[in-house]
Amino acid sequence: MVIKEIFTPDIAITWLPWAVQYFFMMGLAYASIWVATIHLFSHGKRDERLLKLCAFLMLTAGIVAPIALMADLHQPLRAWHFYAQIRPDSWMWFGALLLPIFSGASALFAWLLLRQYLPTKASAQSESPLDWVSRIAQLIRLGDWDSDKWIKPIALIASLSACSIALYTGMETMAIKARPLWHTYWLPPLMATSALLAACGTLAVLNRLLKGYEQYTQDNLLLWIRASFSLFALCLIGWALFDNGSATEAALLLDTSPSWQLAAIWVLVTLALLALVLALRNLPQTLVILVSLTAVHLAWGFRWIVLIQAQTDPKYGAGTYFYQLPWGPEGLLGIAGTFGLWIALMVLVSELIRHQPHSAREAL
Template structure:
């Protein structure tokens, strides 16, 4: 009997947890633009509370997401090479131009959404800062609709680019599927709606009408994500076939499948309730954010444990340092600092309106 040994080299993953943070945060940013733009452009849907929450999420997530992206590039100056070379065959090259455009239009749109909620009179240090950030007495209403259209289109381009730059990797069958970009977008919309539910609870001046409106977005995003997931499983081609192969022999992928299905089941039960108590809606919002972040971890990190060449799966252990847990916590910490700062600025207006009432 001849015995043959098969040796499979174990390569380190190239997309680090920074990439998960970038894909998650940029998803929060562009889906918040979608929700706010529809509220602005659709007749009768404008609600200042919702616009303030969307503006806060746009502003904070759109600033932190590129920080995580530069960290994932390992050397921030590598981004400069995208502008020094003509590479129309690369989605990352397109992204290098689309991302600054989204940053500009998204941050401008976020500022216009936030401006009506900034204080108009200075009573303390925070309100003084808020008054200064209004940059004089002028109306943002004439600019709101055209900037909303521009930001909406730019957000669509970022949703397309972030999905296509992953899908374009033909060496990984799990990624190379046309189902991936819409799955990323639908899960991002789910996370954005869930995060806005929590911001409505945490920001002063909680509004139940905003909760009901966001519940509609949650249900729509969950339905879309579920249908896309079923479509990928049934007609995903080589991507779905590779997933079934991994599920047949990899305990980690079996555990991941159990997590996805159980999270989907719990979220479906939470959203199926006709009358949503406040605590139940918060739980649904948390489950939606958790599902979207975990889905990106599964696609971007777990998928890299499936070797491009050879058999079996690679072993990945999350590092404790900046390229692992510390980087994840640091990114969320930066976002939390920004959203807290914004909440303090708009809190002054909420307190004034509460006193007037």
């Protein structure tokens, strides 16, 4: 008998948890633009509260996402290389061009939606001289001119930019042929539908937590959650049934890796529980919040599995790599710091838009 030993080197992962934060935050930003634009062009009753929450989310998440991306680049100053050379064969090169356009378009769209909640010159003068937040908010308003006519055209531009970012963030991962788990055309729609699910869940939570809760808005968001969950589940089923590369690789991992078996159980149980609860016609408010948080958790966990756990499947060799989440900036501290920055931005923006316009019934 001839015995041959096979050595599989344990190679460190290249995409860190910063990447999960980037994909998650960017998904919240572009999906909230879709929700706001679809609502603006719908023929039903206009929900100012929903538009305000969408603007609130696209602005704050759209600021935090590029910061997480720069952190994941390990050497952020090397980002200028994307602009110093032309690489039409690289999705990351396209992303370097599309991302600034998206950041500008989403910020402009959010500003137009939130502008009516910023104090006017008269209201700012009536405040206490020490209320410097109102003074800054009044400056951000840029005068008292009418900006409503610009909202729909900018919404279309922002939505097209959001579609380009959704395509780019999915394709830059799918394009890596060395990783069979990533190399599937089902990945971009899975990313997009899970982002929509997370955004709708986040909006529902914000509607409850921030001042000015609206039951009508919550009912609308529950419909959005049901629709986006159905789309995500259908894409997941389509991937499992009709993909011959990525799904086959995942099935092989399920036979040999306990960590992948645990991940599969988590996904299936979460999907089943959400499906059962969302099938109920009338949900109490406590259960709506629980469903919303579970939807957000599912979308974030899906990105963790795709971006981090998929890297434990070796490009070459047998077995799986071992990954342990670090406590420092490249692990748990980085995740907490990103969410902490996002919460700080939400607090700041909520202070700036605390004034109530004549056209709005309630403010945050």
